[in-house]
Amino acid sequence: MSETMVYTCDICKKSKSKDDLARITVKADGIRMKNVGYSGIKIDICPECLKRKGFVVDFPENKEEQEQATLKNKATLEDKIYDFLVDMGVAFTE
Numbered sequence: 001m002s003e004t005m006v007y008t009c010d011i012c013k014k015s016k017s018k019d020d021l022a023r024i025t026v027k028a029d030g031i032r033m034k035n036v037g038y039s040g041i042k043i044d045i046c047p048e049c050l051k052r053k054g055f056v057v058d059f060p061e062n063k064e065e066q067e068q069a070t071l072k073n074k075a076t077l078e079d080k081i082y083d084f085l086v087d088m089g090v091a092f093t094e
């Protein structure tokens, strides 16, 4: 019998399998943040939540469209990172 680890999406708190979750690591170098250790925080996030935040989850076949999707995801991450931190109960201190 194989052991199945259950992982939880940090945003919606639903149980997911490990392969479903994307991991975002936020480093706190040079920034003072509440409740964040020196190694930063790790956010496990499921595809549904990624979609809800505006990420492209289903990558297109076409190479050019893939590049577009990658650029869009990068911009979305920069745009939404504060949202994630608020969802995690971690926010920047003044």
Ligand SMILES: [Zn+2]
Binding pocket: 009, 010, 011, 012, 013, 014, 045, 046, 047, 048, 049
């Ligand atoms: Zn989720």
